[in-house]
Amino acid sequence: MINFKFQPVYWTLSISLFLAILNASNPTSVLAQQPTETPVSSGLFITVVTDEPQINVRMGPSSTIYPIVGTLITGSTAPAIGRSQGGDWIQIEFPSAPGGKGWVYSPLVEVSPPGNLQVMEAPPTPVPPATSTIDPTLAAQFVIQPTSTRLPTFTPAPTLPTVTFEEKLTTGNQIPWASIIIALFILGLVGFLLSLIRR
Numbered sequence: 791m792i793n794f795k796f797q798p799v800y801w802t803l804s805i806s807l808f809l810a811i812l813n814a815s816n817p818t819s820v821l822a823q824q825p826t827e828t829p830v831s832s833g834l835f836i837t838v839v840t841d842e843p844q845i846n847v848r849m850g851p852s853s854t855i856y857p858i859v860g861t862l863i864t865g866s867t868a869p870a871i872g873r874s875q876g877g878d879w880i881q882i883e884f885p886s887a888p889g890g891k892g893w894v895y896s897p898l899v900e901v902s903p904p905g906n907l908q909v910m911e912a913p914p915t916p917v918p919p920a921t922s923t924i925d926p927t928l929a930a931q932f933v934i935q936p937t938s939t940r941l942p943t944f945t946p947a948p949t950l951p952t953v954t955f956e957e958k959l960t961t962g963n964q965i966p967w968a969s970i971i972i973a974l975f976i977l978g979l980v981g982f983l984l985s986l987i988r989r
Contacts, residue, residue: 834870834907836882836899838862845899847892850913851879857916859887862894870901872910881910889913 838845844863850856851874862868868882871891880899884892891913901907 834901834903834905835867836870836880836894836901837867838864838894838898839900840864840898842898845894847882847884847887847894849887849892849916851881851893852912853895855915856893856913859892860884868894870907873907874912875909880907 842864844861846853846858847860847862848856849859868884871881871883873880873896874893878896879893880896880901881891881893883890
């Protein structure tokens with residue numbers, strides 16, 4: 791005769807397996823991923839109508855605050871979602887942009903068929919890039935303290951008086967130099983002749 795012993799571990803595993811098979815065949819709840827926000831098209835489209843070869847698609851409705859996220863060539867179309875508060879910018883579906891949405895400048899595009907677009911909120915402005923700051927310890931090394939001694943100063947030399955020479959006019963009473971030289975020559979010649987005669 792076979793004796794069966796009560797084994798709680800085997801009974802627990804058997805009941806758990808039976809309940810798991812029962813739940814798999816009759817699901818009561820479905821686990822799914824939360825739906826992501828997808829752009830809702832208004833049924834309107836924009837067409838790029840400009841003389842330029844392409845236009846910029848920006849992250850938000852401003853050319854100074856928001857960066858460029860892509861471009862559209864002239865003649866291309868995209869689904870329109872909404873417009874900015876003043877109507878200067880149109881929000882479009884643009885898959886390569888963050889969130890699948892971009893903004894184009896409205897004078898460069900044409901909305902078709904003509905209709906009213908709802909006003910859309912502008913996305914938050916992007917965080918500006920970090921600015922570099924100066925290390926105070928490094929900056930302190932370049933601080934120049936004024937010295938207590940006076941630095942030499944340039945003193946200009948005194949101006950010298952200008953020397954001018956005045957020409958003296960010869961008057962008729964003065965003897966010319968040439969006549970004095972001639973007289974001395976004659977006197978020397980006479981002295982020479984006398985010395986020859988005395989010998």
